[in-house]
Amino acid sequence: MNNNLNINDNVYKIKGIGPKKSKSLNDLDIYTVLDLLNYYPKKYSDRRYLKKINSLVNGEVSLIECKILNVKLDSKSYNKKSGRVKIVAEDITGKISIVFFNGGYLYNSFKKGNLFTFYGEVSKAYGKTLAFKHQMINPSYALSGSEGDVRSIMPVYQTGKHLHQGDIKKWIKAGLNLDEQLTEWIPGSLIEKNNMCDIKYALNNIHYPKDETSIKAAKYRLIYGQFLKYKLSNIYKEMENKQCTNSKIEDILIDEFVSSLEFTLTKGQVDAISELETDLISEEPMNRLLQGDVGCGKTVVAEALLYKVVKSGHQAAYMAPTEILATQLYNNISKDFESFDINIELLTSSIKGKQKAEILDNIKDGKVDLLIGTHSLIQNNVVFNDLMLVITDEQHRFGVNQRKTLKEKGYCPNVLVMTATPIPRTLAATVYGNLDFTVIKTMPKGRKNIITTVTDELSKEKAYISLEKELKLGHQGYVVAPLIDESENLDLNSASEIYDELKIKFSEFKLGLLHGKLSREEKDMLMSEFLEKRIDLLVATVVIEVGIDVPNATVMLIENAERFGLAQLHQLRGRVGRSDIQSYCHLVSYGKSEISKRRMDAMKMHASGFDISEEDFRLRGPGDLNSTIQHGNDFNLDNFIRYIDILEKAGRDANDIFAKDENLTSEENRYIKDEINDVKESGFRNVL
Ligand code: ADP
Ligand code: MG
Numbered sequence: 001m002n003n004n005l006n007i008n009d010n011v012y013k014i015k016g017i018g019p020k021k022s023k024s025l026n027d028l029d030i031y032t033v034l035d036l037l038n039y040y041p042k043k044y045s046d047r048r049y050l051k052k053i054n055s056l057v058n059g060e061v062s063l064i065e066c067k068i069l070n071v072k073l074d075s076k077s078y079n080k081k082s083g084r085v086k087i088v089a090e091d092i093t094g095k096i097s098i099v100f101f102n103g104g105y106l107y108n109s110f111k112k113g114n115l116f117t118f119y120g121e122v123s124k125a126y127g128k129t130l131a132f133k134h135q136m137i138n139p140s141y142a143l144s145g146s147e148g149d150v151r152s153i154m155p156v157y158q159t160g161k162h163l164h165q166g167d168i169k170k171w172i173k174a175g176l177n178l179d180e181q182l183t184e185w186i187p188g189s190l191i192e193k194n195n196m197c198d199i200k201y202a203l204n205n206i207h208y209p210k211d212e213t214s215i216k217a218a219k220y221r222l223i224y225g226q227f228l229k230y231k232l233s234n235i236y237k238e239m240e241n242k243q244c245t246n247s248k249i250e251d252i253l254i255d256e257f258v259s260s261l262e263f264t265l266t267k268g269q270v271d272a273i274s275e276l277e278t279d280l281i282s283e284e285p286m287n288r289l290l291q292g293d294v295g296c297g298k299t300v301v302a303e304a305l306l307y308k309v310v311k312s313g314h315q316a317a318y319m320a321p322t323e324i325l326a327t328q329l330y331n332n333i334s335k336d337f338e339s340f341d342i343n344i345e346l347l348t349s350s351i352k353g354k355q356k357a358e359i360l361d362n363i364k365d366g367k368v369d370l371l372i373g374t375h376s377l378i379q380n381n382v383v384f385n386d387l388m389l390v391i392t393d394e395q396h397r398f399g400v401n402q403r404k405t406l407k408e409k410g411y412c413p414n415v416l417v418m419t420a421t422p423i424p425r426t427l428a429a430t431v432y433g434n435l436d437f438t439v440i441k442t443m444p445k446g447r448k449n450i451i452t453t454v455t456d457e458l459s460k461e462k463a464y465i466s467l468e469k470e471l472k473l474g475h476q477g478y479v480v481a482p483l484i485d486e487s488e489n490l491d492l493n494s495a496s497e498i499y500d501e502l503k504i505k506f507s508e509f510k511l512g513l514l515h516g517k518l519s520r521e522e523k524d525m526l527m528s529e530f531l532e533k534r535i536d537l538l539v540a541t542v543v544i545e546v547g548i549d550v551p552n553a554t555v556m557l558i559e560n561a562e563r564f565g566l567a568q569l570h571q572l573r574g575r576v577g578r579s580d581i582q583s584y585c586h587l588v589s590y591g592k593s594e595i596s597k598r599r600m601d602a603m604k605m606h607a608s609g610f611d612i613s614e615e616d617f618r619l620r621g622p623g624d625l626n627s628t629i630q631h632g633n634d635f636n637l638d639n640f641i642r643y644i645d646i647l648e649k650a651g652r653d654a655n656d657i658f659a660k661d662e663n664l665t666s667e668e669n670r671y672i673k674d675e676i677n678d679v680k681e682s683g684f685r686n687v688l
Pocket of ligand 2: 299
């Protein structure tokens with residue numbers, strides 16, 4: 001009974017959501033009904049048009065309606081796992097083969113002569129089914145005219161633990177029933193000026209769009225809204241910043257640190273360091289973005305700054321997005337600072353009890369010079385004595401508020417954010433506030449281009465041979481898969497499956513399995529085993545994406561590469577080629593579409609993240625809000641660059657708002673302050 005449900009109520013008030021599901025929703029940052037409405041589909045299934053079998057195109061996702069001619073169970077058992085159901089079906093234009101792998105339990109659902117709709121990717125039939133031109137593998141299906149036989153655009157949500165597609169749809173529908181309670185926070189004049197739909201229309205149509213035009217309008221409104229909110233928060237933050245002077249530190253020389261390094265700095269690193277040093281010794285606090293491609297050596301630049309700040313008697317903090325990365329940083333930096341009498345501590349969520357209390361005391365007393373850690377750094381009980389430098393690594397993973405909270409632990413500290421993502425200046429200004437820019441364009445000497453190959457199921461063996469060859473040379477490797485466990489999507493290879501297979505195939509080597517569901521201790525253990533070369537081959541999910549640095553790793557194989565964004569593939573590939581040894585990256589792609597081929601080609605052809613992001617941009621087209629209906633996940637950071645036009649517009653509008661009404665007191669602007677205070681830590685990721 002959702003009669004007296006309020007849009008700001010906790011999700012557990014929705015019928016059917018108990019403690020377990022509620023917890024799973026919380027893990028996705030969904031607490032209220034409104035949060036649920038802001039959980040956008042990752043893609044849509046366009047089930048509006050029935051296609052005839054003779055007009056199907058391989059690689060396209062289509063809806064067909066046909067009569068069942070024949071149903072066969074391939075395996076003798078009715079075992080859910082092993083049974084394969086093969087169906088021959090026809091419409092008036094031809095026949096098609098429908099195959100359900102691991103679908104033995106479906107056998108009885110299909111009766112000869114019944115009319116069914118099937119929705120899925122069309123591919124070329126093979127083997128004995130060559131008699132037909134096309135097949136569909138594991139499509140969704142429904143008896144014609146039944147409840148499941150939908151003929152409209154349907155949302156598809158990212159599911160999760162205890163969260164099923166059908167449930168999420170039902171809950172969101174319940175939430176949409178309360179759309180009268182939505183508050184429009186964007187000033188009416190801006191809605192009118194930009195010709196936008198209101199929040200009620202936007203949320204209804206992002207979930208259940210009538211057509212492409214309504215998706216486009218909804219997305220525009222939601223993306224604009226997020227950008228506006230961010231820009232407004234940033235301006236607000238900057239106005240506070242203006243009162244900051246006196247961030248000057250003593251100009252300590254860093255020569256001793258630089259000459260202690262095993263390598264000579266590249267020109268890009270030298271220039272970056274001197275630019276950043278100038279910031280440190282000026283009155284105004286540093287507020288800078290350091291951008292440089294994967295592997296260019298940003299960490300050592302950060303170290304030079306940390307050295308300078310700490311040696312001048314102040315404290316510094318270094319925040320990384322994952323525990324694996326924070327621990328690795330802690331280990332590396334401790335080693336590099338070994339001979340300099342610097343007190344370094346690590347703080348993550350698994351450091352607890354007495355140990356934690358002691359660290360916290362030492363931070364407060366100023367005994368800790370440098371604190372490295374994850375989000376744990378921003379907890380209330382972390383209090384610094386004299387925090388003068390805050391560095392965040394791979395900072396797009398952190399929300400505005402998280403960075404702000406850390407910064408507020410010092411009095412106007414210097415702030416450096418580092419990223420490998422190529423971000424144009426205008427975009428960065430809107431997203432991160434008016435940061436200064438430093439770009440490192442050089443790579444350490446002797447780096448060879450990573451040889452990248454693209455293979456499919458059939459030629460995959462070659463990639464494994466290369467993998468084995470590298471391992472035999474005493475090098476190490478990674479195999480990356482999109483998932484941990486077998487998912488509802490049966491044709492994806494999961495890390496644990498691959499791990500089981502490879503353990504047999506590469507029995508002479510030591511393998512490890514790394515994924516996000518492991519505890520921190522387990523992850524750390526694996527990573528240090530890998531670092532110490534007690535593991536030769538690490539099978540992993542994308543947890544290894546960010547920053548991991550194991551120079552002896554020279555080969556990577558990425559399963560289902562078609563599932564990853566180009567920026568993500570580039571980040572992943574950057575885990576190899578971190579020394580002067582020739583490295584290899586093998587992309588195993590099952591994507592059959594033209595776009596998918598061209599994306600893989602882009603990875604083969606380009607070594608630089610900048611080129612790849614340009615190519616990505618070109619392949620997807622700029623800001624065509626229409627184009628995504630078939631292409632899946634649009635709300636992804638990889639894509640943000642596509643909306644640069646909306647971004648710039650929102651940026652200008654935000655400036656206007658403050659120019660006309662600096663204290664946000666006018667009637668029209670009355671909801672803005674709430675929104676600014678309410679900028680969600682992960683809010684940005686939601687829309688992009
Ligand atoms: P990223 O910019 O991706 O964070 P890292 O800072 O992790 O890159 O550096 C990548 C690797 O290159 C590390 O192993 C680091 O020690 C090494 N490295 C950094 N600078 C140089 C250099 N000037 N010469 C040789 N190796 C370097
Ligand atoms: Mg890094």
